[in-house]
Amino acid sequence: MPTYVVGRERVWRKRTPRQTLLAYLGYLLGAIAVLVAARFISGQTLWFFVLDAPEQAADLVGRMFPPSWGYANRLWRPLWDTLNIATIGTLAALVVSVPVAFLAARNTTPHPLFRQLALVVIVTSRSVNALIWALLLVSIIGPGVLAGIIAVALRSIGFCAKLLSEAIEEIDFKPIEALDSTGASGSQVVAYGIVPQVAPAFAGISVYRWDINIRESTVVGLVGAGGIGLPLDASIASLQWSQATVIFVMILVLVVISEWVSAKVRGAIR
């Protein structure tokens, strides 16, 4: 942090003139990027339709209330499906992500080539949204809960494997050396040296991902992959907004419960 002599006093500055200039240049570039983006969006927008947005919003709220609560009775089955998509999808993803994580972790991978392969799996799975997986799967194996389960699982593999491999890379090697020195076999080293060290992280990651998957599984139905998104799509398509309100309330309750469960379990692990 430089100081300068101004008149008779020494003045403190946070940055050198060069750093100040670079910072302002950065702000300028950022501002230009935002303006260009805003102009582009504005060019793609029919402002005529935007002008009546307040009326549209008021109209929408008018249609949404009062909610037709009777519709809730037909939603228990989709709600159960949503829960299953999230839970079974998470379980399937965990089964696949454990070997992928061990291959991707620097200290447990058998060969750097396997590591690169595992990283490609992780990146592909993480970059593609569950809804896109669902779109693809619905067109391959047809609409239904199964497509939703596989979509949620495919999206979760990368997430779980990445976090788990980071946990594996952080383990302490002393217990493993100790086991080695007693003549333990490879599987015994894994069971008593590695697993106990990563088990808490594994449990935390599983519950965290399950919580996220509950949210994901509420919308995969919008593209036909089962769960409560299916009646939501149907209600919106037929402009039954008072039914949609009931579905939104149910989603909200489900999300709040799953977040509470996940926070409780993660709190108990720590």
Added chain:
Amino acid sequence: MSALPARTAASLKGQPWRPAPLIRQPWLRWGLPLLGLAYLVAAFSTISVDWGRVARGLDRARTVFGGFLTPDFLSRWEFIQLGILESLAMTVAATALGIVLSVPFAFGAARNISPLPVYLACRAVVAAGRSFQEIVIAIFFVVMVGFGPLAGALTLAFATIGFLGKLLAEEIEEIDPRPLEAVRATGGSWLQQMAYGVVPQVLPRFVGLSVYRFDINFRESSVIGIVGAGGIGGALNTSISRYEYSTTAAILIVIIAIVLLTEYASGIIRKRVQ
């Protein structure tokens, strides 16, 4: 450590050593797996799968993966280009707007610096932004402002407020109160207290979170097009429903490449500020 003597006694009697059980209470230790098993049985027995359709789908899977091996960037390039440009523009504009709007909500939603009524109001807005998936919010904005990237940008900005608002508020709640108290003791105004007592403590984390949210916004911008909110999602949806899987593959490759690029860039920025 009341469990230890019993186990030590057991090992003294020559019984083999066993690791301590994960869950102390026996009824919970046996009850939880049983409950889990019962749930799985119930879940699997109620999943309705049309196996005939799945079997026919496996045939189609070959076409899909065949298409994936020969990605076709050219025949729909105008749509891909426009979609990607829209996605990027939505991401940049929405992240900027979201960051600017999230700051007041974050300060309002931090219990240690805001009065209760403000706190409750801000918490409600933040919770609303976080509880629903981007695509559900997008449906609302499409109804309000019509199809196109404006609806998408508003959606992402709204979701950004929820995300940044909550995480920044938690960060503010965990600050060291002493600098804040020091500024207050010198007679600093509220604005000065915030600027010199709070902001310097949360700024690095705020920059990191904003960059992280930029990543998320790009990923989400690739799907909200499914409901008509602009971006590459519309082109992706169309290519799948037209069975043009080579184009689908090309779009997915472009998305993954951009995600990798932004993730790499954001990794560098986050490392520098933290």
